[in-house]
Amino acid sequence: MDVSYYIGIAGLIVGILGIAYAVYENRTRKKLSNYIRAQNWHLYSKANNATGSVQLALNKYKELSPDYMNLEALEWLSKADAFGQDVFKDVIRQIQVSEPVFNSKTIKRWVAEGRVAEKHAPLFEILVPANQLLERDSVERRPSAGASD
16 A cells, blocks of 8 residues: 555545534534524513613603602603613514514514514614615615615
8 A cells, every 4th residue: 555545544544533523513502592582582581671671660750750850860861761762773683683584574473472562663774774675565665776675
């Protein structure tokens, strides 16, 4: 047996090890991707609850103190509401990035399944790339000049 035979065997072993490593990495990546998606949906739920609680507190404060309103307290509640809504929109953006399919059809399915509240659907729809929007009426949708997908 000559050297080329041993080089061929070594190459075969390296190739098999490479394929095994690729399979392992692919499974690990898939697990991580699923974990990230699950975390994003969990954060969506938590952000929705936090934002709703702040909005309820703000409305309750206005209702209980119509004669005297502490402007500083009102300002802090309003800021908390704005920050909460900003976080809520960021979580929706993370869902858009982590979901394998993100289009109007998927969003409608999520609403039908109860995963997304009907009132939140427009926040998701904003993030659907223009070339993936489903036609809701006969008007053709086109991205504005200079906009990129």
